[in-house]
Amino acid sequence: TGSMGGGCPFHGDGGVRALLGRTNKDWWPDALDLHILTQGGRSPDPMGEDFDYCEAFNALDYAALKADLKALMTDSQPWWPADYGHYGPFFIRMAWHAAGTYRTGDGRGGASSGQQRFAPLNSWPDNGNLDKARRLLWPIKQKYGKHISWADLFILTGNVAIESMGGPVFGFGGGRKDVYEPENDIYWGSEEEWVDEGVETRIIPDEGKALENPLAAIQMGLIYVNPEGPGGNPDPLQSARDMRETFSRMAMNDEETVALTAGGHAFGKCHGAVPADQLSGSPESEALQLMGFGWATDAEQIEKGHITTSGLEGAWTPNPTQWGGDYFRLLFKYEYELVKSPAGAQQWQPVDPDPEDMAPDARDPSKKVPTMMTTADMALKMDPDYRKISERFRDDQAALDDAFARAWFKLCHRDMGPRVRYLGPDVPSEDLIWQDPVPTGRVASDTAVDIFKDKVLRSGLSVRELVKAAWASASTYRKSDHRGGANGAHIRMEPMKSWAVNDPEELGKVLAKLDELRDDISMADAIVIAGSAAVEKAAKDAGFDIAVPVTTGRGDATEEQTDAESFEPLEPFADGFRNYLKTKASVKTEDMLIDRASLLGLSIPEMTVLVGGMRALGAVSKHAKHGYDIGVLTDRPGQLTNDFFVNLLDMGTKWATVDESGDEEFVGTDRASGEEKWHATRTDLVFGSNSQLRAVAEVYAENGNEEKFVKDFVAAWTKVMDADRFDLT
Ligand code: HEB
Structure with a gap:
């Protein structure tokens, strides 16, 4: 039925594309290519960087909008008449299909960015005729303009539809900011045909x-x-x-x-x-x-x-x-x-x-x-x-009413993250366990932070251990559904504390020590402060006096507030930042690094400087098979130096695969003497082999950029530590 128009546009380049999933370009090779206009970091978003959607939403006449939506339900248009004179059911399907693409595996999909407006979702057979539903809404979107995003409008319209037909509704939270381009980071599958x-x-x-x-x-x-x-x-x-x-x-x-x-x-x-x-x-x-x-x-x-x-x-x-x-x-x-x-x-x-x-x-x-x-x-x-x-x-109709209202609310809000991100008068006050609730934390005084830092650095815990613990805590964050992150200190609970990537024994030791030293600083703050103190020390040992800023105020979640099972999908199959690979995926291991960086919201330079810095600090997960660290290309681990890049790009080293590793591990030998120098993974060598990553690695290896390296590392580190601090903005 011509969802795509005939033929299979797939021309395989080594099958990798198929593994990475098919893109809009594969489905619609003739579609207008706007991508060249976003090169060089030019944004396709017409609202501009300064646009604050929260502020715009808070100035919305919410009651008037809801009244207009209610009137729309029965305002049948001749070009697409309402079945039974009521558009409600049609709009519910629109909202459900907007939200229903969410998946726990990577937190992607869902209603939060208005993706139903773009390919491929606008053209999925399952979204058939929802183009009409969105167009019926246009006069209202036009009327309220910047005060309501399409993404919020889809869901709010679904709610009003349910209410207008006597159905039970649990609440509505706004705050879904529209994007203006298809989300190319979502893997929808590698098949060459569609359901129809x-x-x-x-x-x-x-x-x-x-x-x-x-x-x-x-x-x-x-x-x-x-x-x-x-x-x-x-x-x-x-x-x-x-x-x-x-x-x-x-x-x-x-x-x-x-x-x-x-x-x-x-x-x-x-x-x-x-x-x-x-x-x-x-x-x-x-x-x-x-x-x-x-x-x-x-x-x-x-x-x-x-x-x-x-x-x-x-x-x-x-x-x-x-x-x-x-x-x-x-x-x-x-x-x-x-x-x-x-x-x-x-x-x-x-x-x-x-x-x-x-x-x-x-x-x-x-x-x-x-x-x-x-x-x-x-x-x-x-x-x-x-x-x-x-x-x-x-x-038991009342039981259905309650179960439907709650499940609908969850469906539509599952990808919005913590409740502090919800806007508007209809936000329910009840904490729901799938929101990963975290009690409000306390801001620690500068003196308290300094005293704690001092105790930590004299505690016998190493830079590597402290950095790894802080990274383990903060790096579970994923911007796709705003879950994970350092707030709540979920890292001290199951299942996170037992994930192999976190080196559970070492982590347990570090957390116990920090708990002992922290006084009334929250555990969540303590972990971040300790990691940041370690980065400061590592910079100092490398000759750079730089402050690593910490913003305290994180709370500690209780066991009752934590649905352990729901955290399981957050476990990384691979974490290139710690040179960790659990199971080889169908994609290359370096693809997994890019995916994690994307979920953390990092840019290419941020990802690069973090990998190089973490390696220099020795902050890699213990290798399952070997006693030695892999990818720590420095003679002075624990100091925040650019050694990783310098050594990686050194022509004096010749790299070869370690055969038994199935292309995952490499050994670097001295080109002249043949002496073994380094061990590295794909995730390390990709910064020398990939032309674009190499270009960035070169910047950090250049003379004169040592301080830039340290500053950039600290900025990217702080960004990851604060990735889930929605309470601050
Ligand atoms: Fe549904 C409709 C299927 C779920 C809501 N759905 C519908 C249809 C179908 C279906 C086939 C038809 C379409 C047309 O138009 O043709 N679903 C389905 C399935 C599932 C579902 C298979 C899974 C099991 N739904 C669902 C949910 C919801 C819904 C979950 C919500 C909540 N739907 C709906 C609505 C409708 C539909 C409301 C109607 C629409 C109109 O009317 O337009």
Whole structure:
């Protein structure tokens, strides 16, 4: 159905591209290339660096906006009339698909940057016709301008839609700042086809095929599962298996999954009135004069409601614009039989429905049509664990109300980080465990900090140990969902304290000592202060008197505030900054360094100077096999020198692979004498081999730049230590 237009534009360059995932350029080779205009760090963001979205949002007439949104729900437009005269269900689907791309694996996806406006999401088959939903919102976006981002508007509109149909809502937090370009850092998969072109499903247990990390959708182009069942096979139990896997990667358990799906499908309908091959291409591939619309349907057909989106057809309940218990009532009241929609999709229909259990026609309420269920809906009845929950919700509407409202709130806010980042009058005051709540900390006095620093440096703990502990604590931060970081001192709890990357025994010793010395400084602050004191000492030992600034005020989370299991996805498979590799990934190990740097929000120079500095400090994870450190290319570890770069770029050294290491390890020998000098990893050598990284490494190895190196290191270090200090801004 031409989501991309014919042919496979994939020309492999060694297969690496496929492993790194397919990009918009692969899908739409003819698309306008704006990328050359962002070279040299020129921003595509028209709002400029000084624009403060929090300030703009706080000046928003929030009540007026909500009233306008409510009025929009029933303000049907002839170019895309509202089913049943109410756009609510359509907008809920828009909001759910905006939020539903979130995955715990790397924290990417989700509603927080308004990505549904851009490729590939604007053109995913699963997002079919949501281009119309966004365009219906344009007059309101235009009216409120900078005071409401698209990203916030998508979610707020979903909330208002639920409320306007009598549904339960738990709250709304604003603060999602729009971006103005597609997010190229998100790996959506390496398949060359999309769901509507018959791409294989990603979970096939019989063939030992499991869902690749961090993906959370079952086929390319879907938000989660295929409504018709795995790969189009209408098997509710296999669908349940896929739902459980994909929803858990969205941080949803069984109860939340059931509540969300049933609650969502209390509203609206599926669209599959005409065969899909009558549709035009997706927005990204369509003719200019369609002005960003895709899936073009004839105006006359639109008016009649002859629309195809998913290809399935029909409403779930007799009251598709009214919240209530009809979904479960019908699901359990009737036997359902497999039928085909007019567009040819597999779906389920009640056998012999009572007339009052028929649904109204979307355009003509006097006409009655059968209701339906997707195979994924049938999973809520057929899977034994889902069924128990479904029966409970059928019998206890209040329980469903509460579970749906909470799960919806979580769905829409999961990627926003701590509650201090939420804006607006509807922010719920209750702390929720998935927000990783941290008690407000106390600012320590300069004297207290100095006394503590002094004690730490005389404690016998080494620079390397202190730097590693601080890095371990702060570097879990990921800007994708604003989780992790030094605040809360989660590092002293499971699972973080036992991660191999953290050298648990050494870390345990360091944390115990810091705890003993810290007086009333919070543990979270103590870890950062100690690391920063160590950096100061290391700079001093290298001949540079420089202060490493620390901003105290971090709090310590309690065990009760910490959902240990939810922190597991934060464990790094590789941390190039500490020269650590847990398991070799399908991508190169140096790609993993770039990925971590990206999640930390670092620039190329920041990443480079941090790697070089950490190596000089000896702050590498203990090598699993060897007794010696790898990548510490200096004779004086513990001093903040640029030795790593100087030695790496030295032509006197010849590098060769260590065969047994599978291309992960290298040995450097003296070119003249053949004497063994250094051991290094891919992550080290990439700063000499990659031309762009080498250019930056050269800057730091140059005479006269020694002080610049130290200053840049301290600035990048401080940036990482403070990455999660939303309380400061
Ligand atoms: Fe849904 C719709 C599927 C979940 C909400 N969905 C829909 C459709 C389908 C589906 C197929 C149709 C589309 C068209 O238009 O055609 N879902 C599904 C699946 C899942 C889901 C498979 C997983 C299991 N949903 C969900 C959730 C939510 C929802 C979670 C929320 C919460 N949906 C929804 C809505 C709708 C839908 C509201 C309607 C829309 C309209 O009406 O437009």
